[in-house]
Amino acid sequence: MKKHSIICCIIAMAILLTGCGGCGRRWWDNWDGSYAWVSEDPYIYMPLDMRKVIIEIDGEKWKVETAWEPAGTEIYFNEKWITHTEDGLIWVANVKLKKDKLYLTIVEDYYGNNEGKEIVLEKQPVQE
DSSP states (O other): OHHHHHHHHHHHHHHHHHOOTTOSOOTTTTOOSSEEEEEETTEEEEOSSTTSEEEEETTEEEEEEEEEOTTSSEEEEESSSOOSSSTTEEEEEEEEEETTEEEEEEEEESSSSOTTOEEEEEEEEOOO
16 A cells, blocks of 8 residues: 555656646647637737737737747747847737637737737638
8 A cells, every 4th residue: 555655646746846748728739820810909910820920019010920938828029030038029928828719918018008918819710
């Protein structure tokens, strides 16, 4: 019985120490490219090709590129393909996927007045 308890404890500790890895659904899982994530206010158009994203900042639409952390909890909106630096960075946003809607919360805003704002994006067919 002791042996069984020790083995269970070791397995439980291994799971806790290694983290969940692939647990849960990340927002880009099963993203097939036939749809884009879109919001109206502010306007955001985010297709699978992360280098063709359009965002609206203070009424002006910008073509930007994006990158995200491997865990999918943050997304970076950039003027150019530079990640984790302030050079070219526009927004840093926390990301959550709930019931087929993508929620962005802007945590850093380098160009507009959107810091702290939550933006809800929904799936729409890709625009050509």
